Amino acid sequence: MLNIKNLQVGLEEENKQILKGVDLNIGEGEVHAIMGPNGSGKSTTSYVLAGKDGYEITGGTVELNGHNLLDMDPEERAAAGLFLAFQYPVEIPGVGNMTFLRTAVNAQRKARGEKELTAGEFLKTVREKAKSLKIDSDMLKRPVNVGFSGGEKKRNEILQMAMLEPKMCVLDETDSGLDVDAMKLVAEGVNALRDGKRSFLVITHYQRLLDHIKPDVVHIMANGRIIKSGGPELALEVEKNGYADILAEVA
Amino acid sequence: MTDMIAKEGVEAETVEAVKSLSGKYKYGFSTDIESEYAPLGLDEDIVKLISKKNDEPEWMLDWRLQAFERWKLMKEPEWAMVDYPKINFQDIYYYSRPKSMSEDKPKSLDDVDPKLLETYAKLGIPLKEQALLAGVEAPENDRKVAVDAVFDSVSVGTTFQKELKNAGVIFMSISEALKEHPELVKKYIGSVVPQSDNFYATLNSAVFSDGSFVYIPEGVKCPMELSTYFRINAENTGQFERTLIIAEKGSSVSYLEGCTAPKRDVAQLHAAVVELVILEDAEIKYSTVQNWYPGDENGKGGIYNFVTKRADCRGDRAKVMWTQVETGSAVTWKYPSCILRGNASQGEFYSIAIANNMQQADTGTKMIHLGKNTKSRIVSKGISAGKAQNTYRGLVSMHPKAANARNYTQCDSLLIGDKCGAHTVPYIEVKNNTARVEHEATTSKVDDDQLFYCRQRGMDEEEAVALVVNGFCKEVLQALPMEFAMEAQALVAISLEGSVG
Numbered sequence: 001m002l003n004i005k006n007l008q009v010g011l012e013e014e015n016k017q018i019l020k021g022v023d024l025n026i027g028e029g030e031v032h033a034i035m036g037p038n039g040s041g042k043s044t045t046s047y048v049l050a051g052k053d054g055y056e057i058t059g060g061t062v063e064l065n066g067h068n069l070l071d072m073d074p075e076e077r078a079a080a081g082l083f084l085a086f087q088y089p090v091e092i093p094g095v096g097n098m099t100f101l102r103t104a105v106n107a108q109r110k111a112r113g114e115k116e117l118t119a120g121e122f123l124k125t126v127r128e129k130a131k132s133l134k135i136d137s138d139m140l141k142r143p144v145n146v147g148f149s150g151g152e153k154k155r156n157e158i159l160q161m162a163m164l165e166p167k168m169c170v171l172d173e174t175d176s177g178l179d180v181d182a183m184k185l186v187a188e189g190v191n192a193l194r195d196g197k198r199s200f201l202v203i204t205h206y207q208r209l210l211d212h213i214k215p216d217v218v219h220i221m222a223n224g225r226i227i228k229s230g231g232p233e234l235a236l237e238v239e240k241n242g243y244a245d246i247l248a249e250v251a
Numbered sequence: 252m253t254d255m256i257a258k259e260g261v262e263a264e265t266v267e268a269v270k271s272l273s274g275k276y277k278y279g280f281s282t283d284i285e286s287e288y289a290p291l292g293l294d295e296d297i298v299k300l301i302s303k304k305n306d307e308p309e310w311m312l313d314w315r316l317q318a319f320e321r322w323k324l325m326k327e328p329e330w331a332m333v334d335y336p337k338i339n340f341q342d343i344y345y346y347s348r349p350k351s352m353s354e355d356k357p358k359s360l361d362d363v364d365p366k367l368l369e370t371y372a373k374l375g376i377p378l379k380e381q382a383l384l385a386g387v388e389a390p391e392n393d394r395k396v397a398v399d400a401v402f403d404s405v406s407v408g409t410t411f412q413k414e415l416k417n418a419g420v421i422f423m424s425i426s427e428a429l430k431e432h433p434e435l436v437k438k439y440i441g442s443v444v445p446q447s448d449n450f451y452a453t454l455n456s457a458v459f460s461d462g463s464f465v466y467i468p469e470g471v472k473c474p475m476e477l478s479t480y481f482r483i484n485a486e487n488t489g490q491f492e493r494t495l496i497i498a499e500k501g502s503s504v505s506y507l508e509g510c511t512a513p514k515r516d517v518a519q520l521h522a523a524v525v526e527l528v529i530l531e532d533a534e535i536k537y538s539t540v541q542n543w544y545p546g547d548e549n550g551k552g553g554i555y556n557f558v559t560k561r562a563d564c565r566g567d568r569a570k571v572m573w574t575q576v577e578t579g580s581a582v583t584w585k586y587p588s589c590i591l592r593g594n595a596s597q598g599e600f601y602s603i604a605i606a607n608n609m610q611q612a613d614t615g616t617k618m619i620h621l622g623k624n625t626k627s628r629i630v631s632k633g634i635s636a637g638k639a640q641n642t643y644r645g646l647v648s649m650h651p652k653a654a655n656a657r658n659y660t661q662c663d664s665l666l667i668g669d670k671c672g673a674h675t676v677p678y679i680e681v682k683n684n685t686a687r688v689e690h691e692a693t694t695s696k697v698d699d700d701q702l703f704y705c706r707q708r709g710m711d712e713e714e715a716v717a718l719v720v721n722g723f724c725k726e727v728l729q730a731l732p733m734e735f736a737m738e739a740q741a742l743v744a745i746s747l748e749g750s751v752g
């Protein structure tokens with residue numbers, strides 16, 4: 001599904017290298033988790049995958065189902081099936097959440113040459129999915145993320161993901177700031193989308209989320225590299241001992 | 252509640268409408284039609300000729316000539332933040348009408364030259380007495396829109412005349428009103444915008460050729476939306492229309508004007524005057540969707556839009572609401588104003604002004620508080636893109652007798668790119684210490700994070716900008732009659748095309 005080879009990324013504005021050769025292969029239907037200290041490059045990886053401006057790719061390749069992702073505009077990547085749940089979802093004043101969702105869904109459908117959803121079809125689907133995430137109709141009408149609590153913003157990201165039905169989902173700290181119940185909701189939302197084909201890359205600081213979303217592989221990122229990969233037990237180890245041992249081990 | 256849902260719906264529909272529209276200025280076609288012109292330039296004879304073409308009463312001609320005498324002594328104003336080549340007023344045709352609309356003009360819309368009707372059909376303006384504008388889904392309650400269609404210097408026809416007449420409402424072109432209701436026109440014309448008001452208003456007083464006239468009798472709520480659609484077609488021709496709306500005690504009306512013009516290389520002048528008279532407990536809602544040809548990317552051609560609009564709230568508790576969506580024109584100079592004379596009268600001004608490429612807009616409002624407990628509210632959203640300059644210029648004046656008067660002004664500017672400019676010039680005069688004036692202003696740039704967020708969800712860059720800008724303007728778009736909100740949103744998107752990337 002997603003193949004990242006020796007990805008090296010710096011900042012456009014200043015001479016600073018952030019990713020120093022990231023390798024990552026996620027197969028169809030797999031769930032991978034990335035953990036790692038603050039500032040290690042996790043969000044940067046997700047932004048570069050999604051095509052955010054401001055970064056300079058100095059080396060390496062990224063392929064999504066064999067297509068060169070780095071050559072595409074952000075909206076093309078989205079239409080190709082890449083979704084990023086933002087660590088900090090963006091507020092868009094004056095634009096109704098529902099309008100935003102419908103515009104996005106139809107933009108992608110159109111880009112893929114599919115028929116756009118009618119108002120009725122859309123409404124029906126969105127109501128169903130919102131309900132299972134405990135997002136009420138008021139939140140659907142309010143402007144995108146404006147005045148949403150931290151947890152509401154994260155649930156809203158998952159709603160968008162559910163509506164867009166991407167192939168490759170990248171979740172950047174979707175669990176941060178969630179209370180226990182909300183975390184369960186989000187995890188259930190993600191699990192509901194697991195169908196054996198869709199793949200996930202879950203960035204998190206906490207093992208707790210991985211109790212609910214069982215990863216196939218756990219990676220540890222430090223200083224712009226993946227320094228260790230393993231099974232779910234790796235997350236437990238981090239939870240218990242922090243990163244010191246792992247960092248020492250590879251140093 | 253229903254309203255909320257409907258609005259949400261309208262907005263979503265729009266995004267689709269926006270996508271389906273392509274090409275930059277889609278009203279830029281011209282109609283190939285035989286027209287007759289007054290001789291080029293302006294002198295007393297031209298003024299007389301225009302009056303004669305309209306078969307006007309003597310007093311109207313005298314009034315025009317008086318205005319013309321004044322105008323010759325006046326100077327073009329230069330204080331606005333706009334820059335355009337000097338206009339040669341002798342190089343303009345002041346009167347042009349389709350041949351088919353001359354002396355023995357058609358008695359009803361059915362007999363109007365098909366080419367003219369086609370033009371309006373192409374513009375999406377319903378001259379059939381259908382319920383709604385083409386392309387707009389019918390809202391639950393079947394609301395109708397009556398249209399007065401003005402083509403160059405003349406009105407082509409007005410729809411729903413019978414139904415309106417039954418309600419006691421007079422809605423016709425001002426040239427007809429001069430024949431059928433001269434006493435009303437005489438009583439009110441120039442009573443809000445005096446002949447001597449300013450250079451362009453005085454010019455208009457001398458040479459206005461047509462426009463709309465509306466009279467709502469006491470206690471009548473106008474049973475449908477009224478609208479006038481202005482189309483400039485002829486080359487080198489100025490359009491000088493005059494609109495006069497009178498709302499008697501306790502009456503109300505919602506009126507909308509729309510404007511477009513073909514793409515032409517040479518700039519054209521449009522100098523209109525709009526006068527609103529609002530008596531006790533009456534209310535006028537006046538909306539404008541201005542989409543004159545803006546000129547090309549290099550600033551060639553386009554309409555110079557120099558307009559004087561003023562509402563006089565003469566009676567207590569009279570209310571006026573100006574809503575404008577200004578997306579077109581090369582140069583806009585326009586300050587719809589409210590004279591709040593009656594006690595507890597209210598004025599509101601909601602404005603979206605978009606300037607892209609080489610467009611220049613200097614627009615705003617004047618709120619003149621004369622009466623006690625008068626209230627005004629100004630919400631201005633200025634959007635600049637390309638190399639455009641956008642100025643908000645507003646006056647809030649609290650006179651000595653305006654005890655407890657209140658004003659709230661909110662003025663937001665949005666910049667797209669770094670070659671454009673936004674300016675806010677508020678003038679505040681307070682001569683009463685119980686009056687309160689609140690002013691808030693913000694300037695921001697279209698946020699890259701917002702655009703990236705939209706694009707990550709699959710929208711292309713222009714769609715993302717349109718969505719974010721529509722969000723920025725939402726408060727004003729909501730002030731428009733629902734029938735036009737969608738069109739206005741689509742326009743916002745179209746007028747910003749090419750502003751990114």
Ligand SMILES: Nc1ncnc2c1ncn2[C@@H]1O[C@H](COP(=O)(O)OP(=O)(O)OP(=O)(O)O)[C@@H](O)[C@H]1O
Nearest residue numbers: 011018036037038039040041042043044045054087
């Ligand atoms: N636009 C930027 N300008 C300057 N520094 C940046 C920029 N983007 C990322 N960085 C730096 O790159 C490094 C990696 O940042 P990144 O956000 O990817 O970390 P992270 O692993 O997601 O951290 P966290 O766990 O705190 O979310 C940090 O040192 C950060 O300060």
Ligand SMILES: [Mg+2]
Nearest residue numbers: 042043044087
């Ligand atoms: Mg991060």
